[in-house]
Amino acid sequence: MVIETQNLTKRYGQLVAVEGLNLGIEAGEVYGLLGPNGSGKTTTILMLLGLTEPSAGSVRVLGLDPARAPLSLKRQVGYLPDSVGFYGEMTAWENLAYIARLNDLPQALAKARIERVLERMGLSEVAQRPVNTFSRGMRQRLGLAEVLLKEPKVVILDEPTLGLDPEAAQEFLQMIRSLKAEGITVLLSSHLLHQVQAICDRVGLFHKGKLVLEGRVEALAQQVLGGAYRIRLEATPQDGLLERLQALPEVHRAQADAKGLWLEARQDIRPQVARAVLEAGAALQSLVLERPSLDEVYARYFQEVRHAA
Amino acid sequence: MQRSEKPRREGSPWTGLWAVFFKEMADHLSSTRMRILEVLILLSAVGAVYAGAQTLRQTVSEDSFLLLRVFTAAQDPLPSFIAFLSFFLPLAAIALGFDAINGEYSRNTLSRILAQPIYRDALLWGKFLAGLATLALILLALFLLVVGLSLIFLGVPPNSEEVARALLFLLATLAYTGVWLGVALVTSVLFRSAATSALAAISVWLFFALFWGIIAQLLAQAVAPLDPFNPQSELRQAEALLAFSRLSPNTLYAEAVQAFLNPGVRSLGPVLISQLEGALLGSPLPLGQSFLLAWPQLTGLIALTLLLFALAYVLFQRREVRA
Numbered sequence: 001m002v003i004e005t006q007n008l009t010k011r012y013g014q015l016v017a018v019e020g021l022n023l024g025i026e027a028g029e030v031y032g033l034l035g036p037n038g039s040g041k042t043t044t045i046l047m048l049l050g051l052t053e054p055s056a057g058s059v060r061v062l063g064l065d066p067a068r069a070p071l072s073l074k075r076q077v078g079y080l081p082d083s084v085g086f087y088g089e090m091t092a093w094e095n096l097a098y099i100a101r102l103n104d105l106p107q108a109l110a111k112a113r114i115e116r117v118l119e120r121m122g123l124s125e126v127a128q129r130p131v132n133t134f135s136r137g138m139r140q141r142l143g144l145a146e147v148l149l150k151e152p153k154v155v156i157l158d159e160p161t162l163g164l165d166p167e168a169a170q171e172f173l174q175m176i177r178s179l180k181a182e183g184i185t186v187l188l189s190s191h192l193l194h195q196v197q198a199i200c201d202r203v204g205l206f207h208k209g210k211l212v213l214e215g216r217v218e219a220l221a222q223q224v225l226g227g228a229y230r231i232r233l234e235a236t237p238q239d240g241l242l243e244r245l246q247a248l249p250e251v252h253r254a255q256a257d258a259k260g261l262w263l264e265a266r267q268d269i270r271p272q273v274a275r276a277v278l279e280a281g282a283a284l285q286s287l288v289l290e291r292p293s294l295d296e297v298y299a300r301y302f303q304e305v306r307h308a309a
Numbered sequence: 310m311q312r313s314e315k316p317r318r319e320g321s322p323w324t325g326l327w328a329v330f331f332k333e334m335a336d337h338l339s340s341t342r343m344r345i346l347e348v349l350i351l352l353s354a355v356g357a358v359y360a361g362a363q364t365l366r367q368t369v370s371e372d373s374f375l376l377l378r379v380f381t382a383a384q385d386p387l388p389s390f391i392a393f394l395s396f397f398l399p400l401a402a403i404a405l406g407f408d409a410i411n412g413e414y415s416r417n418t419l420s421r422i423l424a425q426p427i428y429r430d431a432l433l434w435g436k437f438l439a440g441l442a443t444l445a446l447i448l449l450a451l452f453l454l455v456v457g458l459s460l461i462f463l464g465v466p467p468n469s470e471e472v473a474r475a476l477l478f479l480l481a482t483l484a485y486t487g488v489w490l491g492v493a494l495v496t497s498v499l500f501r502s503a504a505t506s507a508l509a510a511i512s513v514w515l516f517f518a519l520f521w522g523i524i525a526q527l528l529a530q531a532v533a534p535l536d537p538f539n540p541q542s543e544l545r546q547a548e549a550l551l552a553f554s555r556l557s558p559n560t561l562y563a564e565a566v567q568a569f570l571n572p573g574v575r576s577l578g579p580v581l582i583s584q585l586e587g588a589l590l591g592s593p594l595p596l597g598q599s600f601l602l603a604w605p606q607l608t609g610l611i612a613l614t615l616l617l618f619a620l621a622y623v624l625f626q627r628r629e630v631r632a
Contacts, residue, residue: 042631043631046420046631049424051420051423051630052629052630068318070318070426070428071319071320071426071427072319072426074425074426077424078424079420079421080421081417081421083417084417084421085416085417085418085421086418086421087336087416088416098328098332101325101328101331102325102422102426102427103425104324104328143421
């Protein structure tokens with residue numbers, strides 16, 4: 001286990017920010033800490049880094065206690081905060097050089113590494129420009145460059161795609177994904193579930209300070225949505241079709257909406273669906289298998305929780 | 310929380326101190342604030358020397374402490390050099406310190422910096438020392454300018470005792486400046502907004518510069534009321550007044566400067582006639598005796614600086630990283 005927490009709890013007065021969190025992240029994993037704003041993600045991250053003290057429970061990152069051995073921990077862990085800020089009047093290079101000095105890197109090594117990370121993040125051209133002139137996307141990349149400067153074993157990213165346009169966000173996520181190839185363990189938090197689900201090996205869903213669901217995206221979909229396979233189809237006429245499809249084995253749910261019909265199934269049963277439609281004498285216009293999105297998992301889960309309550 | 314073994318932090322709290330120090334110092338020296346302060350330095354040095362030289366040329370009596378007179382002589386409408394310093398340096402210190410910590414919050418850099426392998430100690434110490442070093446640099450520049458200009462204008466080289474006294478005066482001034490840097494550091498931890506922090510620090514300074522004298526008087530009258538039939542009560546009130554006004558760093562500084570720059574000063578409190586028996590009035594004290602005279606004031610200023618720093622330290626250690 002690279003990151004391990006046991007019964008981790010943080011209270012701010014009456015408010016419970018994180019409650020009884022048990023997290024276990026393996027080496028080389030990309031783990032997504034997902035949930036809406038204010039659900040305790042950033043607090044968890046700050047506790048992992050020893051930047052805020054837990055009210056109860058224990059944390060181990062790379063086998064180290066953030067309260068006891070913060071220096072050797074922070075030497076190996078890179079952190080990109082949400083809304084990352086730099087010293088605006090200093091250039092990108094100077095900002096990185098300051099971080100290199102804080103990490104006590106020898107000058108020659110620091111120079112080589114700064115050049116390398118700037119190159120990798122595509123910032124070599126603007127290295128000598130003051131950060132004031134940088135766009136949000138450039139700042140974010142500079143933040144990742146800074147994280148890579150210390151060649152970390154673990155990288156913790158808080159809302160890495162916040163405020164980026166969709167293209168820049170995708171590009172940035174690919175950069176994060178590329179860290180996995182180097183054997184770096186990545187923990188990222190986000191409230192944009194659909195954006196990060198593609199790059200996470202495993203996700204943990206937060207709700208009001210608690211980790212309510214955890215696992216692979218497909219497994220979660222299976223567990224919460226009942227069927228991991230969503231099939232959308234358009235067919236005319238629709239009369240009686242819904243009941244027929246509902247009756248198919250493996251179908252968990254069938255519903256009609258404005259765009260047509262959709263089914264949830266435990267397996268990919270598109271051939272059976274097509275046959276059923278044709279047998280009903282309807283014309284099949286389209287038949288698509290949709291991957292379930294985490295947003296739905298999340299929405300459905302809390303719908304059920306509310307119903308149960 | 311219970312811990313069986315004694316919790317110990319790993320490594321030195323000074324890790325990264327010099328990186329912070331040099332970065333902050335570079336920031337100070339290249340900032341616009343510094344440009345403004347530099348103009349003020351130049352103006353004040355020229356003004357002080359001009360005033361001093363004008364006054365000194367008009368006096369014909371022999372004076373063995375000519376350099377020290379340059380510091381203390383005032384010529385209407387210009388204030389003396391030390392009067393100017395005691396006005397200008399607190400403002401300079403506040404200008405350098407009021408956004409030390411809240412500036413990191415508002416630029417969103419604090420969590421990024423604290424995620425580096427350093428302790429908060431290093432950040433706070435680095436910022437404080439960088440501010441102090443910058444102020445020392447300003448002071449030294451100002452001092453050398455005044456000494457150099459007065460050499461040109463007056464043509465009398467200072468003797469070694471004058472130089473020693475002038476350097477002690479510098480030390481006291483630095484300690485006094487440190488107090489205001491400490492105040493600014495505390496307000497920069499306390500208040501999230503830089504403007505509020507600057508205003509709060511300046512209010513503290515105004516309080517001591519303008520109001521503390523009046524309040525000390527009122528307190529002294531309350532604690533030791535004057536009895537017209539008892540001359541002892543007069544002395545008691547004077548002593549009470551002195552004790553209260555010495556709670557202000559301004560008083561401590563003024564007294565220390567008086568002792569260092571005016572060798573004729575033999576006491577910083579009320580003196581009874583009986584104590585003056587056998588004294589040669591007006592004859593200068595040796596340097597060592599003047600130093601002893603100002604020793605409590607000097608240590609008081611340094612202690613106050615350390616106390617304020619400690620307060621900022623405790624507040625900062627407990628502050629959440631998140632805004």
